[in-house]
Amino acid sequence: MLLTIETSHRPATDIGYLLHKNPAGLQSFDLSFGTAHVFYPLAEEDRCQVCVLLDVDPVGLVRGRGDRSLDQYVNDRPYVASSFLSVAINKLFSTAMNGRSKERQELIDQPLPLKATLAVVPSRGGEDLLHRLFEPLGYSVNAIRHPLDEKFESWGHAPYYTLTIEHYLPLQALLQHLYVLVPVLDNSKHYWVSEDEVDKLLARGESWLPSHPEKDLITRRYLKHQRQLTRDALARLAIEDDLDPDASDKAHDAEEDRIEKPLSLNEQRIGSVLAALKACGASTILDLGCGEGNLLRELLREKQFTRIVGMDVSIRSLEKTSEKLRLERLPDMQRSRIDLLHGSLMYRDERLAGFDAAACVEVIEHLDPPRLRAFERAVFEFARPGAVVITTPNREYNIMWESLPAGQFRHRDHRFEWTRDEFRFWAERMAAAHCYSVRILPIGPLDDRFGAPTQMGVFVR
Numbered sequence: 001m002l003l004t005i006e007t008s009h010r011p012a013t014d015i016g017y018l019l020h021k022n023p024a025g026l027q028s029f030d031l032s033f034g035t036a037h038v039f040y041p042l043a044e045e046d047r048c049q050v051c052v053l054l055d056v057d058p059v060g061l062v063r064g065r066g067d068r069s070l071d072q073y074v075n076d077r078p079y080v081a082s083s084f085l086s087v088a089i090n091k092l093f094s095t096a097m098n099g100r101s102k103e104r105q106e107l108i109d110q111p112l113p114l115k116a117t118l119a120v121v122p123s124r125g126g127e128d129l130l131h132r133l134f135e136p137l138g139y140s141v142n143a144i145r146h147p148l149d150e151k152f153e154s155w156g157h158a159p160y161y162t163l164t165i166e167h168y169l170p171l172q173a174l175l176q177h178l179y180v181l182v183p184v185l186d187n188s189k190h191y192w193v194s195e196d197e198v199d200k201l202l203a204r205g206e207s208w209l210p211s212h213p214e215k216d217l218i219t220r221r222y223l224k225h226q227r228q229l230t231r232d233a234l235a236r237l238a239i240e241d242d243l244d245p246d247a248s249d250k251a252h253d254a255e256e257d258r259i260e261k262p263l264s265l266n267e268q269r270i271g272s273v274l275a276a277l278k279a280c281g282a283s284t285i286l287d288l289g290c291g292e293g294n295l296l297r298e299l300l301r302e303k304q305f306t307r308i309v310g311m312d313v314s315i316r317s318l319e320k321t322s323e324k325l326r327l328e329r330l331p332d333m334q335r336s337r338i339d340l341l342h343g344s345l346m347y348r349d350e351r352l353a354g355f356d357a358a359a360c361v362e363v364i365e366h367l368d369p370p371r372l373r374a375f376e377r378a379v380f381e382f383a384r385p386g387a388v389v390i391t392t393p394n395r396e397y398n399i400m401w402e403s404l405p406a407g408q409f410r411h412r413d414h415r416f417e418w419t420r421d422e423f424r425f426w427a428e429r430m431a432a433a434h435c436y437s438v439r440i441l442p443i444g445p446l447d448d449r450f451g452a453p454t455q456m457g458v459f460v461r
Contacts, residue, residue, distance in 0.1 A: 001054040002119035009112045012048035017104040018171050020095050036088045054088050081121045083183040083190050097175045114174050115166045122186050124159045132214050133181050138373025139165040176204045184221040193224040198233045208370035210237045265444050272443045273359050273389050274298050276458050280387040282356035288345055289363035293321030311341040346374040352383035360390045368415045380434040388459040393417045397453040420451050427457040436461050
């Protein structure tokens, strides 16, 4: 059973500090079911690989049991990734999984270019299941299926794959994803599952599982199909799940409006985004996270835009948009130019393909890291419009508002607010990864020290 994790972060050998495992030599650890070996086949400045080789003793697993059937001794347990590997990851890398590093604490939350390869992973749901589990988390997925026997092609393929996943994310997140999803793919566990397993699932999945489209399947398989435990876990996850903004407190929106209204910042944002879209020469436009239709209203007034689509996860917002724009009363020519779609920005959606440009006005700051990564792929990799215009708050400017306490975001639903350097770093990474060029522009009154209250990225292919 082999897991390989690779990074090209410089210096790449910093991963040894995060994992608390020295690249200089082989380290072995005794486990109740076998031995785990940690070693580095490659440890250089610009590339580093760490391997976990898990040697499971199948005879030792059944020694002392009364059941002596053949399948107790002849099975796939020593070779395929399973709950044995999850236990090993937790024991070997518990410090990294818990977000601690004595020597490199500053790297714990920093996204790193990471690639993980599982030499053999079972997936009785086929290759499709591998994509359904990992792609919503932002990973690129490559799966190679193995034949039952290379000498007898007519026997067909086995339900085993070599799986490689790549993403730019903190090492802690990668380990937590593997810890949960490896036994989910195997659809089994080698130990008794009790109530404390629910706590383990929530502890390792609290930042990403509530928003995962396969949340129910993951929970059910992880808890070994125990109905009461599954119901309890899903109920606790539902408390944390806030995908639908209809459930958010409207007072939060009022707070943001009260802060920004003296600057007419919303009007300036809409005007700047509109100007950017016109300058791109676009005629078909997506407004992603369109809310109640402020940008859509302005797009309708411009004859340049022949097809306009607004999408939002909130049905209530779409209903208000329809009322505000009086869609039912528009002349047929005007009405044919605009459509409203109910959907999430977390998933690949074929309806979003083929547009000249997309706008995301004050959307990304509402997304926690797993949802942001899913958004990145949904927009830049799958929808892939000719241009993307994104606005988001500049955290540095918050100090200019006396009514905003130090350290507080402009809206309580914001998961982050980036500085100018942080936004530029993210934007340039997106552009490089998906073959766009990007310009960063300020929106609103410009301060010499803190910049403008809003920052806009204009991505063009």
